[in-house]
Amino acid sequence: MKQKDNKTEEAILQVARKAFIQKGLTGARMQDIADGAGINKALVHYYFESKEKLFALIFQQEFRKFFSNLAAVLSADICLFDKIQEIVALDIERISQFPDMPLFVLNEISRNPTMMVKQFKQLQAKNVLAGFQQQIDAEVKKGIIRKISAQQLLINIQSLSIFPFVAKPMIRKVMQMTEKQYQEMIQARKKEVAQFIINAIKA
Amino acid sequence: MKQKDNKTEEAILQVARKAFIQKGLTGARMQDIADGAGINKALVHYYFESKEKLFALIFQQEFRKFFSNLAAVLSADICLFDKIQEIVALDIERISQFPDMPLFVLNEISRNPTMMVKQFKQLQAKNVLAGFQQQIDAEVKKGIIRKISAQQLLINIQSLSIFPFVAKPMIRKVMQMTEKQYQEMIQARKKEVAQFIINAIKA
DNA sequence: ATCCAGTTTAACCAAATGGTTAAATTCCTG
DNA sequence: CAGGAATTTAACCATTTGGTTAAACTGGAT
CATH class of the missing domain: 1.10.10.60 (Homeodomain-like)
Structure with a gap:
C-alpha cells in the first residue's frame, strides 16, 4: 500500500x-x-x-495545553511561594507559545460546556485542590500567610496569568501599545505577577 | 400613521x-x-x-457596558486604596448583571479588532492612564506602596475582576461547583479581591 | 369612506456550505 | 508487470443562509 x-x-x-x-x-x-x-x-x-469531528480533535489538543503540568506543579512537594512562582512562570511561558489558545478554549467551553466533560474525567481535580488547600492551611497556621481559600488563590493566580492574553487586543488598544510594548509588558509580568501574589497573601 | x-x-x-x-x-x-x-x-x-448592522449595534451596546464608569472612577479625586476598592466593586457588580458580556466583547474584538476603533475614539484613555500613574507615583514616593506601573496595576485589577466570569464554565467544572457555590465565590470576591490587591502593593 | 405611510407577511432567490460519489492516481507487493 | 489498497480529485447534491420583493394589513388623518 x-x-x-x-x-x-x-x-x-x-x-x-x-x-x-x-x-x-x-x-x-x-x-x-x-x-x-x-x-x-x-x-x-x-x-x-466531519467538521465536528475535526473541530473536536483540535479542541481536545488545545484543551490539554490549557491544563498541561498544572496538576503536577500543584501537587509538587515544594513550598507555597515556590509553587506560586512555578505556576505563574509555567502559565505565562506556555501561553506565550499559544497566545490564542485560552480565548479559544474558554469560548468554546462557554458555548458547549459538555464538550469538556470527557476530557476532564482523568484530571481528578478534587484531590489536587484538597492537597493544595492543606498546604495553604499549614502555612496559615504557621503564620506565614493570611487566610485564603485554595479556590480563590488558584483563581487569582490563573486570572493574573491568563487574562492579559485573553484581553490582548483590548489592552493594546486601550493602552495604545505596539506589539513590542505588549510583549515587554508580558515579559515583565513573568517576574512581577508571582511577587504580586506572594505580597498579597504574606502575613 | x-x-x-x-x-x-x-x-x-x-x-x-x-x-x-x-x-x-x-x-x-x-x-x-x-x-x-x-x-x-x-x-x-x-x-x-443586515445581520452585520444588527450585530454591530449589539456589540456597541455591550462594549459600552464594558467600560462604563471605569474612566470616571480612575479619574476621581479619592485615595488610591479607595479607588481600587471602587473599581473592583464596580466591575464585579456590573458584570454580575451581564455575566456573558466580557467573553462576548473580548471574543469579538479578538476576531475583528477594528470594530472597536470607532467606539473608542471618545475614551481618550491616555490621559486617564497618565493621571492614574501620577497618583501611583505619589503614593510610592510617600512610601505607602511598592513601585508598580499603572498599566500593570490596572491589568491586575481587571484580570482579578473579570476573568472569573470569562472562565465561569471552566471554573465550575474544575472545582466541581454548583451554580450557587459559584455565586457565593463571586460574592466573596467582591470583598476579598480589593484587599488582595491592596496587600499586594502595600509597602 | 378614502388615503396613505408605516408595518408585516409569504414566497422567492442566489450564494454558500457541509457533505457525497465515483472515478482517477499513486505506489507498494507479489 | 499486474493487482490492489490507500490516497486524491472533480463534479455533484441537498440544505441552509442572508437577503429581496411585492403584496397585504393596520390605523390614524382628511
Missing part, C-alpha cells in the same frame, strides 16, 4: 487549528481549510469525516 | 443579543432571531437592514 505519510493529515490539522481558533466552529469554512492545506475539500472529509 | 411602538424593535434586539452573545456573529441565525421575536425574518431586515 501507499505509505501513510502524515504530511497531508498534519497539514490539514495545522490549517484547521488556525481557522477554528480564529473564527470558531461556525465561522471556519471547510473549503478554506482545504485550500489552505493545498488539497481538495473531499480529502478533509476522507481524513476527519 | 401607525403608532411607532418600539415593541417589535425591542423584541428583536433582545432576542438578537442573546443569540449573538451565545453563538457569535456567524453562529447566530437570522431565522432563529425572527422566530424568537415571534415575527417574520423580513421584518428583522426591515428594522436593522
Whole structure:
C-alpha cells in the first residue's frame, strides 16, 4: 500500500487549528481549510469525516495545553511561594507559545460546556485542590500567610496569568501599545505577577 | 400613521443579543432571531437592514457596558486604596448583571479588532492612564506602596475582576461547583479581591 | 369612506456550505 | 508487470443562509 505519510493529515490539522481558533466552529469554512492545506475539500472529509469531528480533535489538543503540568506543579512537594512562582512562570511561558489558545478554549467551553466533560474525567481535580488547600492551611497556621481559600488563590493566580492574553487586543488598544510594548509588558509580568501574589497573601 | 411602538424593535434586539452573545456573529441565525421575536425574518431586515448592522449595534451596546464608569472612577479625586476598592466593586457588580458580556466583547474584538476603533475614539484613555500613574507615583514616593506601573496595576485589577466570569464554565467544572457555590465565590470576591490587591502593593 | 405611510407577511432567490460519489492516481507487493 | 489498497480529485447534491420583493394589513388623518 501507499505509505501513510502524515504530511497531508498534519497539514490539514495545522490549517484547521488556525481557522477554528480564529473564527470558531461556525465561522471556519471547510473549503478554506482545504485550500489552505493545498488539497481538495473531499480529502478533509476522507481524513476527519466531519467538521465536528475535526473541530473536536483540535479542541481536545488545545484543551490539554490549557491544563498541561498544572496538576503536577500543584501537587509538587515544594513550598507555597515556590509553587506560586512555578505556576505563574509555567502559565505565562506556555501561553506565550499559544497566545490564542485560552480565548479559544474558554469560548468554546462557554458555548458547549459538555464538550469538556470527557476530557476532564482523568484530571481528578478534587484531590489536587484538597492537597493544595492543606498546604495553604499549614502555612496559615504557621503564620506565614493570611487566610485564603485554595479556590480563590488558584483563581487569582490563573486570572493574573491568563487574562492579559485573553484581553490582548483590548489592552493594546486601550493602552495604545505596539506589539513590542505588549510583549515587554508580558515579559515583565513573568517576574512581577508571582511577587504580586506572594505580597498579597504574606502575613 | 401607525403608532411607532418600539415593541417589535425591542423584541428583536433582545432576542438578537442573546443569540449573538451565545453563538457569535456567524453562529447566530437570522431565522432563529425572527422566530424568537415571534415575527417574520423580513421584518428583522426591515428594522436593522443586515445581520452585520444588527450585530454591530449589539456589540456597541455591550462594549459600552464594558467600560462604563471605569474612566470616571480612575479619574476621581479619592485615595488610591479607595479607588481600587471602587473599581473592583464596580466591575464585579456590573458584570454580575451581564455575566456573558466580557467573553462576548473580548471574543469579538479578538476576531475583528477594528470594530472597536470607532467606539473608542471618545475614551481618550491616555490621559486617564497618565493621571492614574501620577497618583501611583505619589503614593510610592510617600512610601505607602511598592513601585508598580499603572498599566500593570490596572491589568491586575481587571484580570482579578473579570476573568472569573470569562472562565465561569471552566471554573465550575474544575472545582466541581454548583451554580450557587459559584455565586457565593463571586460574592466573596467582591470583598476579598480589593484587599488582595491592596496587600499586594502595600509597602 | 378614502388615503396613505408605516408595518408585516409569504414566497422567492442566489450564494454558500457541509457533505457525497465515483472515478482517477499513486505506489507498494507479489 | 499486474493487482490492489490507500490516497486524491472533480463534479455533484441537498440544505441552509442572508437577503429581496411585492403584496397585504393596520390605523390614524382628511
